[in-house]
Amino acid sequence: VESSESIKKEIKREVGKAIASLCNATPSFSDPEAIVILSIDSDFNYEISVQLNPLFFAGRYFKMGRRISHVPWYTKTGVKKYPISIQEVAESIFKKTFEAESVVIHAAGREDVDARMIGSGRPLVVEVKSPRRRGLSLDKLRYIVELELALLNAPVRLEITSTASRQMVTSIKERSKHKRKMYRIVVYSAEKVDQAELNKLEGFFVNREVRQKTPTRILRRKKERERLRKVHAVKTLQISEKVFEALVYCDGGLYVKELVHCDGGRTWPCFSGILGKKVIPAELDVIYVEE
Known part of the structure; x- marks a missing residue:
């Protein structure tokens, strides 16, 4: 033989x-x-x-409102905590369109529930599992997505840019750790803040390293650890004597709320420490996510 x-x-x-x-x-x-x-x-x-085998689609999502979670949140008693999630919106559209078993979204990080995701949107990959319908063109899919979003009338937008692969799921999550973000924060101060103090804040946070311990608000679900991230630039705009707006351009993975209020000294340096006044983030938007 x-x-x-x-x-x-x-x-x-x-x-x-x-x-x-x-x-x-x-x-x-x-x-x-x-x-x-x-x-x-x-x-x-x-x-x-x-x-x-699953289908994969790359795109971006936008949250035009607040109190929108990434995936559905339920309390210990089974009560739904927030009215809508990105996962539910994507699943309602893609599951029906492709006659699929289930749908999973994989995003480049995630913002807080009370933060909007506007501006550039956040990159994501939609995984459609066990689809019985295939062969749909991207143009047709985009049309269906836009139509379904209009019918849902939800403060969520999905943009599909291309087909994707399983490798992109790992890649998008890994890259998000190193990609820069820009935030818009409305900051409230217990005391009056003048322009000179805001100028001081801008001058201090130029390529400034910030040391952060795991925020107290998430210690119940995340391990205690310390991380070093960089704030590349801060630009401010005074709105009133006690309110100002800050644009923060920083590394991915920075806890931006704690950058404002210090979290009892667990984040340093921070806005509150540099100003010498108690300040809190009253409103937060993500306006740019580097791809």
């Missing part, structure tokens, strides 16, 4: 040829839309099942 081949390879090839002939389709062993699984036991009894 000059050459040999395993029975598994022989069956795989022959089954592939049979399916191609019956369905008038070309088999793909690198990136198939579906996988036919043939299970044969020692008595030559067999079972045939079909596994539908």
Whole structure:
């Protein structure tokens, strides 16, 4: 015998040829839309099942309102905490459109529930699991998404830019740790703040390293650790004697609320410490996420 081949390879090839002939389709062993699984036991009894591989789409999402979570939040008693989530909006559209089993979103980080995601939007990948419908063009999908969003009338927007792959899911999450963000914060001060003090704040936070311990507000669900992030620039605008707006351009992963109020000294330096006054973030928007 000059050459040999395993029975598994022989069956795989022959089954592939049979399916191609019956369905008038070309088999793909690198990136198939579906996988036919043939299970044969020692008595030559067999079972045939079909596994539908997921579809992936890249895009961005926008939160035009507040109190919108990334995924549904429920209390310990099973009561829904927030009225709507990005996950629910995406699932309601993509599950129906592709007759899918389920839908999962993978985003480049996430903002707080009370923060809007406006401006550039946040990059995400939508994973559509076990879709029974395929072959939809991107133009048709974009049209359906826009139509469904209008019918939902929710303060959430989805923009689909391209098809994606499983590799992009890992990539988008990993890259988000290093990509810069820009925030708009409305800051309230217990005391009057003048322009000279705001100028001081701008001058201090230029490529300034900030040391942060895990914020007290999330210690119940995240381990205690310390991280070092950089604030590249801060620009301010006085709104009233006790209120000002700050644009903060910083590294990804910076806890921007704690940058304002110091979190009892767990974040340093911070706005409150540099101004020597108690200040709190009254309103927060993410306006730019680097891609």
